[in-house]
Amino acid sequence: MNSSRITTNPRGHPTEFEQIIQEKSQNFVDRKFVFTAINNFLHRHRHGYFTIIGAPGSGKSAILAKYVTNNPQVIYYNAELEGKNRADEFLKVVCTQLIDWLHDLRTPPQPSPQARREQDFSQLGGVPDNATEGSWFLSLLLQQISDELEPHQKLIIAIDGLNCIDRNSQPPSTNLFYLPRYLPDKVYFLLTRRPFLREKSGLLIETPSQSLDLEDYPEENRRDIQAYIQNYLTPEEIPPTPLEKGGDISPLLMGVRGNLKSWLSNHQINEQEFCDRITTLSENNFMYVSQIVGAIPSVSFANTENFYPEPFEYNQLPSGLEAYYQQHLHKMILPELGTDHSTDVLNVLIQQQKAISVDALAQTAAGIANIINTDEYEVEEVLESWLEFLHQEKIDGEIHYSLYHSSFRHWLSTQEIQS
Numbered sequence: 358m359n360s361s362r363i364t365t366n367p368r369g370h371p372t373e374f375e376q377i378i379q380e381k382s383q384n385f386v387d388r389k390f391v392f393t394a395i396n397n398f399l400h401r402h403r404h405g406y407f408t409i410i411g412a413p414g415s416g417k418s419a420i421l422a423k424y425v426t427n428n429p430q431v432i433y434y435n436a437e438l439e440g441k442n443r444a445d446e447f448l449k450v451v452c453t454q455l456i457d458w459l460h461d462l463r464t465p466p467q468p469s470p471q472a473r474r475e476q477d478f479s480q481l482g483g484v485p486d487n488a489t490e491g492s493w494f495l496s497l498l499l500q501q502i503s504d505e506l507e508p509h510q511k512l513i514i515a516i517d518g519l520n521c522i523d524r525n526s527q528p529p530s531t532n533l534f535y536l537p538r539y540l541p542d543k544v545y546f547l548l549t550r551r552p553f554l555r556e557k558s559g560l561l562i563e564t565p566s567q568s569l570d571l572e573d574y575p576e577e578n579r580r581d582i583q584a585y586i587q588n589y590l591t592p593e594e595i596p597p598t599p600l601e602k603g604g605d606i607s608p609l610l611m612g613v614r615g616n617l618k619s620w621l622s623n624h625q626i627n628e629q630e631f632c633d634r635i636t637t638l639s640e641n642n643f644m645y646v647s648q649i650v651g652a653i654p655s656v657s658f659a660n661t662e663n664f665y666p667e668p669f670e671y672n673q674l675p676s677g678l679e680a681y682y683q684q685h686l687h688k689m690i691l692p693e694l695g696t697d698h699s700t701d702v703l704n705v706l707i708q709q710q711k712a713i714s715v716d717a718l719a720q721t722a723a724g725i726a727n728i729i730n731t732d733e734y735e736v737e738e739v740l741e742s743w744l745e746f747l748h749q750e751k752i753d754g755e756i757h758y759s760l761y762h763s764s765f766r767h768w769l770s771t772q773e774i775q776s
Contacts, residue, residue, distance in 0.1 A: 381422035386584040390577045404540040405565035408548040412761040414644025417549040437518035443526040445489035447534045455498040462505040492535035503541035519550035533559040540564045551745030578641035648678040702739045
């Protein structure tokens, strides 16, 4: 395996991931409750897995990117990027970073990353060709690093997008990405993923673990959404340095801020009213807010009294948000994976929801089964395969389902989804 092709930036992250780290951490807001939970876990346990769970667009990737930005020693991997969702690619990239780590622990700094990597390969015998056939080499490196760490040091490996991993790239009985079942002391994994069935997590681990579901913190999420919007309404006194020169905000974001303030002023819309309105419509979804707020200044409205761009709910979504929803639909209705009833179930979910209402839940699995005249088990099977795109709530002991966001439901209602 030729690991020398993997280049890293001065902070040690592969250059292929650096752009997404910067983009995801832009305009970042508090999320203090998440970082507090992570830090508490790290201090409470000698090793372990910490998982952030959230619906699409809930801010998981941004949280992980910000954590890595604030802690540059953390090893980072993103399974959402094209070509990065296979176990062999993960092991190649992460083991290369771990070898760099091990070298830095054992020897003084070398003239360049390439020089120290070549020296370390000779000491360790390089990354063997069969390193991608299981967790053995990854586990070996983790143990070697653990043995070298000082009592106060920790090795943290952050993996974004576990739900994107290609399970077909490895035997079905193995852990996703061959993640170790056991971890040595001072070694931690920080993961993100969309909602899933516990029994189908793809991970069998016997080490301390904790999950934080963002949906369990509605008030904290709402507060952070408001702060996120306020960032767009707060002018910078000093023009920022572009990201490529080490700054913390892009010229594009500055343009959005200025245009949005001007648009609100020109249409005599109160900024606090705007913030409150968009916060409510967001349903605590950062992807929705970022796309809508970024697009509003470029849209003309006939009626500015209701400043929310109603056409966005239907056939005039920002292109980025529409592409995002199109990815959802493609994953939900795959010809090779879909059942005979998947489109029927989806159409019922669309029809049963009330517009812009989180509380208006779709039919229960039993109710859907009655409507489309099929077996309840088959409907449950479809719903379970879509959990990452659904909101669940137990009412009178029965699970009710709805699509995770009203805007997604509105968009689906404009699509031709036929059985």
